[in-house]
Amino acid sequence: MAEVTLSNVRKTYPGGVAAVKDFNLHIADHEFVVLVGPSGCGKSTTLRMVAGLEDISGGTIAIGDRIVNGLQPKDRDIAMVFQNYALYQHMSVYDNLAFGLRNRRVKESEIDAAVRGAAKILSIEPLLDRRPRQLSGGQQQRVALGRCIVRNPKVFLFDEPLSNLDAQLRAQMRLELKELRQRVPTTSVFVTHDQVEAMTLGDRIVVMKDGLVQQVGSPLKLFRQPINRFVASFIGSPAMNFIEMALAAEADKFRLAADGVAIELPQARFAGLGPHVGRLVTLGVRPQHLRLGRARNGEQVAFSGNLMVSEQLGDEQLLAVRIGCGDIRVSGVDPELALAAGAKVDLAVAIDSLHVFDGSSGAAIR
Amino acid sequence: MTATETMPAVAGRNRFFDALAPGGRRALFVLGIIAVCLLFAFPVLWLVLTALRPGYAVYYVHRGTDFTLDNFHEVLSQEIVLRALWNSFAISTLATVLSLGVTVTSGYMLSRFRGPIPSVWFSAIYVFRCVPYVSWVLPLYFVTRALGIFDTYWGLLLPHVAVHICFFSWIMKGFFDGIDPSMEYAAMIDGCSRWGAFLRVALPAAIPGLTALAILCWLYTWNEFLFALILTAQNTPILTVVMAQFVHELGMEWHLMSATAVLSLGPALIVTVFGQKYVIRGLKI
Numbered sequence: 001m002a003e004v005t006l007s008n009v010r011k012t013y014p015g016g017v018a019a020v021k022d023f024n025l026h027i028a029d030h031e032f033v034v035l036v037g038p039s040g041c042g043k044s045t046t047l048r049m050v051a052g053l054e055d056i057s058g059g060t061i062a063i064g065d066r067i068v069n070g071l072q073p074k075d076r077d078i079a080m081v082f083q084n085y086a087l088y089q090h091m092s093v094y095d096n097l098a099f100g101l102r103n104r105r106v107k108e109s110e111i112d113a114a115v116r117g118a119a120k121i122l123s124i125e126p127l128l129d130r131r132p133r134q135l136s137g138g139q140q141q142r143v144a145l146g147r148c149i150v151r152n153p154k155v156f157l158f159d160e161p162l163s164n165l166d167a168q169l170r171a172q173m174r175l176e177l178k179e180l181r182q183r184v185p186t187t188s189v190f191v192t193h194d195q196v197e198a199m200t201l202g203d204r205i206v207v208m209k210d211g212l213v214q215q216v217g218s219p220l221k222l223f224r225q226p227i228n229r230f231v232a233s234f235i236g237s238p239a240m241n242f243i244e245m246a247l248a249a250e251a252d253k254f255r256l257a258a259d260g261v262a263i264e265l266p267q268a269r270f271a272g273l274g275p276h277v278g279r280l281v282t283l284g285v286r287p288q289h290l291r292l293g294r295a296r297n298g299e300q301v302a303f304s305g306n307l308m309v310s311e312q313l314g315d316e317q318l319l320a321v322r323i324g325c326g327d328i329r330v331s332g333v334d335p336e337l338a339l340a341a342g343a344k345v346d347l348a349v350a351i352d353s354l355h356v357f358d359g360s361s362g363a364a365i366r
Numbered sequence: 367m368t369a370t371e372t373m374p375a376v377a378g379r380n381r382f383f384d385a386l387a388p389g390g391r392r393a394l395f396v397l398g399i400i401a402v403c404l405l406f407a408f409p410v411l412w413l414v415l416t417a418l419r420p421g422y423a424v425y426y427v428h429r430g431t432d433f434t435l436d437n438f439h440e441v442l443s444q445e446i447v448l449r450a451l452w453n454s455f456a457i458s459t460l461a462t463v464l465s466l467g468v469t470v471t472s473g474y475m476l477s478r479f480r481g482p483i484p485s486v487w488f489s490a491i492y493v494f495r496c497v498p499y500v501s502w503v504l505p506l507y508f509v510t511r512a513l514g515i516f517d518t519y520w521g522l523l524l525p526h527v528a529v530h531i532c533f534f535s536w537i538m539k540g541f542f543d544g545i546d547p548s549m550e551y552a553a554m555i556d557g558c559s560r561w562g563a564f565l566r567v568a569l570p571a572a573i574p575g576l577t578a579l580a581i582l583c584w585l586y587t588w589n590e591f592l593f594a595l596i597l598t599a600q601n602t603p604i605l606t607v608v609m610a611q612f613v614h615e616l617g618m619e620w621h622l623m624s625a626t627a628v629l630s631l632g633p634a635l636i637v638t639v640f641g642q643k644y645v646i647r648g649l650k651i
Binding site for chain 1: 548549556557558570573
């Protein structure tokens with residue numbers, strides 16, 4: 001069990017491509033941290049640097065009290081699950097699990113106990129004699145997890161382990177991972193591009209883009225208080241709606257206007273907007289926060305537009321509504337409600353759940 | 367060519383094939399296969415027939431019924447043929463073992479590593495493959511003479527190993543490209559060094575490809591003629607060269623040449639039959 005500390009970690013590839021720029025993070029003992037971001041944001045590179053599979057161009061990585069910069073992967077006392085499971089195809093499941101322990105010259109009797117223990121935790125006991133290619137994707141994933149827990153390492157590293165599974169199996173494996181965590185609480189770093197995985201698994205989430213950390217925080221904090229437009233758009237499904245608006249000040253209110261849309265916000269609640277008067281800002285509204293109907297004065301603001309498309313999901317409907325300056329998405333609509341395409345729709349959203357971002361930098365304005 | 371241009375031709379061919387009754391289709395298919403097999407088997411059949419005919423009867427193999435095993439008896443009683451059989455076998459086997467040792471690591475390097483050394487190595491192999499094979503023979507002749515290894519095992523072995531390394535490193539790279547590197551990363555995290563991950567994880571995974579390559583290597587050297595002709599003389603007779611020497615100033619001893627050729631088919635046939643499975647599996651990677 002150990003803490004992991006990354007200080008000013010950089011990775012520049014030959015040719016000058018900076019994959020990771022100045023990464024700082026302290027991961028507490030037993031904490032489960034998820035690195036999330038779009039392809040090429042540097043999340044996998046960061047994980048591989050912790051694993052020792054990539055050299056570090058600058059900064060330090062410490063596992064426990066030990067700086068591991070120059071250490072071989074085998075000397076870092078870590079375990080890793082790969083996207084394609086990376087099971088040793090020419091070995092049985094048993095030998096796959098035992099491989100790491102045999103390399104450490106553990107006694108065969110102890111290995112047997114450890115392998116059977118791990119197999120029991122993951123319910124793969126009947127599979128021990130099989131070869132990896134005789135297993136389904138979910139079973140292979142369990143074996144890969146087993147290979148990690150059997151060694152009892154200081155840190156688990158996960159590199160998009162659920163990406164190769166179909167949607168149903170992925171949801172199931174997510175639950176199994178959470179359950180496994182309760183049984184085997186080990187410091188973990190999990191990389192994914194799927195924000196749902198990030199939200200459901202992480203104690204803390206690190207959102208990355210272009211090699212830079214955008215925001216670090218609990219899932220709820222990231223959802224409720226995104227630090228910039230990128231984080232706001234990345235976290236949450238369906239994604240947040242953004243409307244570019246011009247900001248003006250009127251008496252005790254701020255007035256935000258765009259083509260066909262105008263809303264007023266009380267200055268007292270949005271003091272941060274003051275310096276931005278006369279400039280463009282981006283209004284962010286989560287689809288989940290929009291409700292059909294007219295706005296209650298003071299507490300809510302209103303939009304109105306025409307329904308373009310509705311998508312029936314059974315337990316809810318998703319709507320795309322065209323307001324003057326673009327389409328906005330609405331979720332959580334009563335599935336029984338019959339709406340005709342083109343019909344006029346009134347939408348309301350609580351003032352407290354609005355987000356405003358700087359029009360040029362994208363930083364959140366509070 | 368666009369997709370629309372190619373469509374009518376494909377459709378036309380299918381129509382013809384579909385118009386046949388299922389039995390007719392099958393018959394056509396079987397006939398086609400037999401024709402192809404005959405085409406390839408014919409020279410071998412002719413060779414075997416010639417080897418079984420007495421010397422006076424080789425020019426009308428299709429007539430007459432006198433067959434004999436004397437040709438085999440005669441060539442096997444010649445010491446040079448026996449030595450050539452042994453030499454060819456030894457050099458093929460040694461060349462396979464030595465070249466695979468290098469090919470495997472060089473193919474692995476080309477597949478897994480980036481940087482100046484792999485690039486230079488890759489370019490060197492590429493250049494070698496661009497130059498016509500025959501143009502290496504004369505320089506090799508001078509080099510082997512200068513090194514004092516002309517007409518020895520080494521004098522033939524080293525050029526063969528060099529050729530194998532250049533030709534087969536590419537193929538080996540292809541095999542390793544087909545093996546997921548994350549398996550090696552997992553091994554490195556599981557306690558192996560980089561070298562250990564190669565030996566214990568990548569190499570076992572490449573065994574089918576490696577076996578295929580070993581067979582190809584062996585057959586290549588076993589059948590090779592040009593290097594053997596130029597780089598060896600009396601001291602190191604090689605089967606392919608000895609075979610050719612049945613053509614001499616007194617005439618051509620086709621029956622003896624054929625008998626030697628049939629003898630040389632034996633080991634190659636055994637290797638191919640046993641290795642076929644691996645060659646096919648290896649080529650599928």
